[in-house]
Amino acid sequence: MTAAVISGIGAWLPPDVVGNDDLAARMDTSDEWIRTRTGIRTRHFVSAGMPTSLLAAEAGARALLSAGTADVDAVVLATTTPDRPCPATAPEVARRLGLTGRPAFDVSAVCTGFLYALTTAAGMIASGAAEQVLVIGAEAFSTLIDPQDRSSGVVFGDGAGAVVLRAGEPGEPGALGRIVLGSDGSLADLITVRAGGSEQPRPHPGADPADRYFSMRGREVFGHAVARMTESARAALAHTGWQPDDVDRLVGHQANLRILHAVAEQLDLPVERLVIHLDRVGNTAAASIPLALAHAHETGDLTPGARVVLAAFGGGATWGATALTWPALKSA
């Protein structure tokens, strides 16, 4: 059995940093409210003319540099905010990276998107369809947000993170363990943009104008997120044979500090073992896990040999987790 092994990592954030006080100046909120509810201090927003493909290519280029390769056999992009409804964004990302001609496609699972994309890429490697795959999570999530929405408006941010996967041996550092995934379509309304798809191409006459924007039922999401991330992490650990106490770092989807703390509690994991990146970047949806991994790698919070669990919950609803031993990687 061929394993998919992480051989490079990279990330990119758009330069426009928005602090809580900046948001308080334009809507009814405060730094204290945002911090105590979410743990977020700053986030990055794209500027006009900065589509998801640009963010993805910047992160992808850094991951390729880190892996020491200019070429891969495929590009898989996890995003909730493609450049256009049609076509997929990944071919444009491949073009920007000089990889025109390679297979390239998008995967859509909102905040669990990166784990779904890893699964797809690992499957291509296991089947022999590819030796190396560039997997990117990228979001210009601010483009979905209602400027007047003071709940979702303060939570989300933009950015991109990427890894290169190569064919390797199961159990070697960087080899992805079993990726446990799940979904529940009955929860579609918890995290959604109602209009703009085939169900409601334009908001219905008389519909709430906010239908074209992102909406989230935060309180309900909280409970489901904690339950599903905990359950997925346990299942992923069971496949590796590790106990929760063996885990050095839990890299959870960076939605909310209080969700991450609750997951740690459910797993009996000290909060010091959580990788926390959302204070700087907010919730970046499909980009959140690779951004957190890249940041923890850069800062030395994540060191070679560390036993790492990745876990996410997102719109769909979707959820998933996997475990791996962190490899020695070059910084891009």
Add this chain to the structure above:
Amino acid sequence: MSTFVPPTFEILSQVLEEKFGVLRDDIKPDTVLEDIELDSLALIEVALTLQKQLGVVIPTEDLNSSGTVSDLFDLVNTAAGNA
């Protein structure tokens, strides 16, 4: 066969005190939850912590910060099978 009945009020009080810094003197049946700064997210956190400690499922959709400590206690108690 007797069933073990957990001391739910004591457990609830401990969680509120240790995890959320609520003073013991404020944990009275008629205390309104939002008056001791337990917002909707905090109530879910309380429920999750109690679920883990008691090994029962607490229906978080029934939690409301305009309710009282007594309402919360009843919910926990029902879930724990002490009703």
